[in-house]
Amino acid sequence: MIRTTSLLFLPLSALVMLGACSQQGKQSSSPPSHGEVVAHETELVRLTLKPEAVKRLGIETTRVGAGTAALARETSGEIVVPNGTGGVPTGAxxxxxxxxxxxxxxxxxxxxxxxQVRLARIALERASRLVAEEAGSVRARDEAAAALATAQAQAQVAIEQRRLLGPAVASLGNQSRLWVRVSVAGTDVAAINRNASIIVAPLGTTQGGRKGTPVQAPPSANAVAGTVDLYYALDNSDQFWRVGQRVGIRLPLGKTQEGLSVPASAIVRDIYGGEWVYLQTAPGNFIRQRIEALSSGQDGAVVIRGLAPEAQVVSVGAMELFGTEFGVAH
Structure with a gap:
């Protein structure tokens, strides 16, 4: 009875505090956030095709095997005009x-x-004839010979200075041989295989890649950016490249890495640049699997993540499956 009486006569503020504490206890018992399990991405792209559909789409599969790829670094470069004899190449x-x-x-x-050389040669010939006719002095002939030698040296210096300036500006657009300048961070130069060729392609595409061979060029660098310039020669007999054009560069590194080899036709890419292949889990059943390709070319690609050895991947008809999945006609 005493407890009941004391509780009834508690102040109103204390009762409010007790209620708030009780409410906080109820709130603390429930988590502040919760996660909801959704379907895995492989479960969202499972395709089941009837045999006639597989035949109509021309689906072919191949077994994943081991492969080795040379490591490379993707970067960009600029098409420049090579110098004649050691000058700085001309770029945009x-x-x-x-x-x-x-x-x-x-x-x-x-x-x-x-x-001046022509005039000095004429003077020397005249002085030599006078000496031969005993009508001139030997000293005058020797001075004329020295003047000719001086004029020839000055002409050679002028020719070399002109070569350092490169080809005429009016002919920059029709050069049969161009260089590509690649700026590489100073810390990465040692990792690049300088004796190997590079692959040069227009920006935004993997098609039209051409080979560039390393050349010896005058040293150039950017001290502010901390980069060193590397130069490679390109054949431009068909006027494919333009001076100042920015291009994509594939620089070979001095290392290789092992992975799984798949045909290049097996890889499809989404609008975000993601790389995928279609796995065949059973006859007529296909699953779109995300992968990471280390290198990709016309002959094939080496995958380092996303595939298991001996897996069956769609080598012909991957784009048709991609269109079937998303309802896009191919």
């Missing part, structure tokens, strides 16, 4: 107007020195 960032003015001045200097 070059001041073409300034280069054109320098070339015009250098061309004029070459012609001037050649004219």
């Amino acid at each position: 960032l070059s001041n073409l107007a300034q280069i054109g003015a320098s070339q015009a001045s250098a061309d004029g200097e070459v012609e001037r020195t050649r004219a």
